[in-house]
Amino acid sequence: MVKLSINGRPEEIDVDPAMPILWVVRERFGMNGTKFGCGIAQCGACTVHLDGEPIRSCSTPISAAEGKAITTIEGIAAEDGTLSKVQQAWISEQVPQCGYCQSGQIMSATALLERSPQPSDEQIDAAMKGNVCRCGMYGRIRKAIKVAAGTEAPTRQESAT
Amino acid sequence: MSDSKFSKPPRSKAAKWTRRGFIGVGALAGGALIVGVAIRTGNPVGKLKPIVAGGEGEALINAWVKIGADNLVTAIVPHCEMGQGAQSTIAQMLADEMDVNWENIRVMDAPADGNYVSQHTVRTFIGPGTVPNRPNQASFMEPTYDGLFTQLGKLGDAYITGGSSSVRSTGQYGMRIAGAAARQMLVAAAAAEWGVPASEITTESTMLSHAKSGKSEAYAKFAAAAAEQDLPRAPRIKTVAEYKLMGMPAPRKDIPGKVDGTAIFGIDGGPEGQELKYAAVKAAPVVGARVESMDATVAKTMPGVLQILNMGDFVAVVADSYWQAQQALGAIETAYTKSEIDGLDSEQMFAGFTKALDEAGAKGGNTKADYGDAAGALSSAALKVEAEYKVPFLAHATMEPMNCTAWVRGGKCDIWTGSQVPLMARSGAAEGAGVSADDVTMHSVLLGGGFGRRLTAEYTNQAARIAKATGYPVRMIWSREEDTTQDFYRPADISRFSGGLDKDGKLLSWNNVHCTEDEPAEAALVEFYDIPNVSVRNAEVEMPLRLGSWRSVAHSQHGFFVESFIDELAHAAGKDPYEFRRTLLANSPRHLAVLDGAAKMAGWGSDLPEGHGRGIALARSFNSIVAEVAEVDMTGGKPRVTRMYCCVDAGFAMNPDGLTAQMESGIIYGLTAAMYDEITIKDGRVQQSNFHDYQMMRMGDAPRITVQIINGAPDNLGGAGEPGLPPAAPAVANAIFAATGQRIRELPIAKHFA
Numbered sequence: 001m002v003k004l005s006i007n008g009r010p011e012e013i014d015v016d017p018a019m020p021i022l023w024v025v026r027e028r029f030g031m032n033g034t035k036f037g038c039g040i041a042q043c044g045a046c047t048v049h050l051d052g053e054p055i056r057s058c059s060t061p062i063s064a065a066e067g068k069a070i071t072t073i074e075g076i077a078a079e080d081g082t083l084s085k086v087q088q089a090w091i092s093e094q095v096p097q098c099g100y101c102q103s104g105q106i107m108s109a110t111a112l113l114e115r116s117p118q119p120s121d122e123q124i125d126a127a128m129k130g131n132v133c134r135c136g137m138y139g140r141i142r143k144a145i146k147v148a149a150g151t152e153a154p155t156r157q158e159s160a161t
Numbered sequence: 162m163s164d165s166k167f168s169k170p171p172r173s174k175a176a177k178w179t180r181r182g183f184i185g186v187g188a189l190a191g192g193a194l195i196v197g198v199a200i201r202t203g204n205p206v207g208k209l210k211p212i213v214a215g216g217e218g219e220a221l222i223n224a225w226v227k228i229g230a231d232n233l234v235t236a237i238v239p240h241c242e243m244g245q246g247a248q249s250t251i252a253q254m255l256a257d258e259m260d261v262n263w264e265n266i267r268v269m270d271a272p273a274d275g276n277y278v279s280q281h282t283v284r285t286f287i288g289p290g291t292v293p294n295r296p297n298q299a300s301f302m303e304p305t306y307d308g309l310f311t312q313l314g315k316l317g318d319a320y321i322t323g324g325s326s327s328v329r330s331t332g333q334y335g336m337r338i339a340g341a342a343a344r345q346m347l348v349a350a351a352a353a354e355w356g357v358p359a360s361e362i363t364t365e366s367t368m369l370s371h372a373k374s375g376k377s378e379a380y381a382k383f384a385a386a387a388a389e390q391d392l393p394r395a396p397r398i399k400t401v402a403e404y405k406l407m408g409m410p411a412p413r414k415d416i417p418g419k420v421d422g423t424a425i426f427g428i429d430g431g432p433e434g435q436e437l438k439y440a441a442v443k444a445a446p447v448v449g450a451r452v453e454s455m456d457a458t459v460a461k462t463m464p465g466v467l468q469i470l471n472m473g474d475f476v477a478v479v480a481d482s483y484w485q486a487q488q489a490l491g492a493i494e495t496a497y498t499k500s501e502i503d504g505l506d507s508e509q510m511f512a513g514f515t516k517a518l519d520e521a522g523a524k525g526g527n528t529k530a531d532y533g534d535a536a537g538a539l540s541s542a543a544l545k546v547e548a549e550y551k552v553p554f555l556a557h558a559t560m561e562p563m564n565c566t567a568w569v570r571g572g573k574c575d576i577w578t579g580s581q582v583p584l585m586a587r588s589g590a591a592e593g594a595g596v597s598a599d600d601v602t603m604h605s606v607l608l609g610g611g612f613g614r615r616l617t618a619e620y621t622n623q624a625a626r627i628a629k630a631t632g633y634p635v636r637m638i639w640s641r642e643e644d645t646t647q648d649f650y651r652p653a654d655i656s657r658f659s660g661g662l663d664k665d666g667k668l669l670s671w672n673n674v675h676c677t678e679d680e681p682a683e684a685a686l687v688e689f690y691d692i693p694n695v696s697v698r699n700a701e702v703e704m705p706l707r708l709g710s711w712r713s714v715a716h717s718q719h720g721f722f723v724e725s726f727i728d729e730l731a732h733a734a735g736k737d738p739y740e741f742r743r744t745l746l747a748n749s750p751r752h753l754a755v756l757d758g759a760a761k762m763a764g765w766g767s768d769l770p771e772g773h774g775r776g777i778a779l780a781r782s783f784n785s786i787v788a789e790v791a792e793v794d795m796t797g798g799k800p801r802v803t804r805m806y807c808c809v810d811a812g813f814a815m816n817p818d819g820l821t822a823q824m825e826s827g828i829i830y831g832l833t834a835a836m837y838d839e840i841t842i843k844d845g846r847v848q849q850s851n852f853h854d855y856q857m858m859r860m861g862d863a864p865r866i867t868v869q870i871i872n873g874a875p876d877n878l879g880g881a882g883e884p885g886l887p888p889a890a891p892a893v894a895n896a897i898f899a900a901t902g903q904r905i906r907e908l909p910i911a912k913h914f915a
Binding site for chain 1: 243244245246410412413415416417418419420421422423424425426428429437439464482483484485487558559560561562607608609610611612638640641818822825826827828829830833851852853857858859860861863865866
């Protein structure tokens, strides 16, 4: 039995303690926003927060979450559904293409901005180096992080409906 | 060989079909209007029929639009969304012609099956019993639009998402017409109801208005009546000056779901409310080999394991959790049969390429282009230049590994997956499930990357076979290792050139022979350059791996070959590579404008810091022209690409932000391969397995990219998804030469700086 909280909700689950957080989140909690990309912590598509720190959930056993808080992409908007600043910037900069990596990108960017509210380019490089975007939207991700940080103006104000 | 035809190489080229176009209209339950353009292939019965899976000669829906009672207008798009944004852009074209405001537009995937959405929707619309009720149905399009549909048929892409064709085919020749027709029918319906001339009715923002009487109503109010109107013979299409949404950076409809975790990809799809089981698979690692025996003694006892299947060409473990399935799969000892290529290594294969090129010599092989007297002009040239280039196999490495959820029961099969060829995906599942294609329902969802990888159906075939063997819904997911080693690869190639210059450095003779079969056919050609004597040939070689279409297909190799050799010729002639290209573009003004655009953006000719270099390259592919300038920094001893300047002419940018995004994406995809990647073979097996040995470009290595758009031919649209890629590798290789004098003739570049 592992006790933890997920997106603020306390949970207790009977699961093999070696099972990676990724598969617990997806299969046991039915939250599919966190993605499987490589299985060896090389691509970052599975990034979630464990007590606020970005981790690769494909390679972190659920036992590591005992007594801790997991936050996934489903848990970063406000309770009333208002998107986080990072999510809003991802829309204003039209960041996603295929979108498969973007949950992980957003989780890494969110953690970065909590540590460094106005990150330098070098800090962005370091924080985001574990997240691959095969569609190559690195320029837009960088811009969106700066928009979310308030250091650059958004490209567009309206959002898609 | 493998059990299924779907594990064999796909046809890389869509068949050339002859088609005739139809536009259809009908009323939906609830009184909504639906207008669509159906493309019929050669059908001997002469009737439209519901879609039948895959293959040639079968009917398919090209485009639809429906209006709901809520005045929301849905574009039902027969192209998948894999990041290229085509669904949104096509909907934008429809919305503009129909005078629907962007907020009122919704997008959905066209069904891959006549049964898919609802029988009322689909069968009413395209079913044989309904469409022919319309007078002049069969002939009404022909005088005006047959030419357009013939053009669409030539593209051969209406049933697939590939070839950078969605916007320029379906959008330009289908959705715009459907939108314009729908608008005209709404106007006619309102004119009848209001008793006013149609010419006095205006449309804007999904509303119909009559100024004199002050009447104004939403489209939805007239949707049912519009469906009763005669089909317009020639719906009027807007001129460029009338565009409102076309040419604007409308925000994509799929993006909000991709920032909050709600977007559903293949790996997320499945039946509502049904518990899933999970399958991990491992196919025989050498092409043509089969599973000879397996020892699952340990695996059988592992937690959560439900079934272990020897499927002949692959082994599958089905378990309560995917992780459990993976763990058990790893515990199975498998032996494989011998394959013809068991002993093959990359070096041997390339030796075979060299031998084929030697045998082709100066005149052999298949002729791709032959004008002037290339051999004669070469022999009399004042200066001869020779070079040979080499590129490896490449994997697609979509972020989302291949996967498919399948459920086979009661003679029916449901699959949930992302595919660039939904009808083929359905056929693959049908064969695997042992049912007819009509008994397979394909639930199309988002693709976590395509790039040509999802043009095959072996993964839906596998999933259906597993689901058939188990009876319950199973989500099969390939590991990254499986995805890397079981791809349909971009072909390796060697290309040889000899060029002849006169004493003034004018290029007189161009001779090229290479190994790959060119797809598209013009990939290796240089017709836009003014070279009087040209010979381009290819030599046939054996390719040991399964081959597929990889973003920009053969342009990915020939862009590098051609633009590297042009650069070598320029330097041999003692000329600036940009100026040298300019002199060859006297008859290609659009190419010249694009080249000039990129050079100007980059400040070509201005000083760079010590150890930095600038390279330029030009390519036309998928009817778009792209020039790129790369800046590299060699001061660290290894190349670092710091800037990419890109100028593109895609005829007309329907969504300039979308086109820009595609250029950015194509550049990074091309640079990733150019800098880092190769798939190599040892003992018949692919040696790379995951992102540690098949590397991706990451944030810190990605150059700053600037894109400039030229709308050089508004009625002659080009593609977006692929054309940004071909110039990227040669621009960087040429920049490395400019900085160091080191000529890169083999990719990946990292090999030369290890």
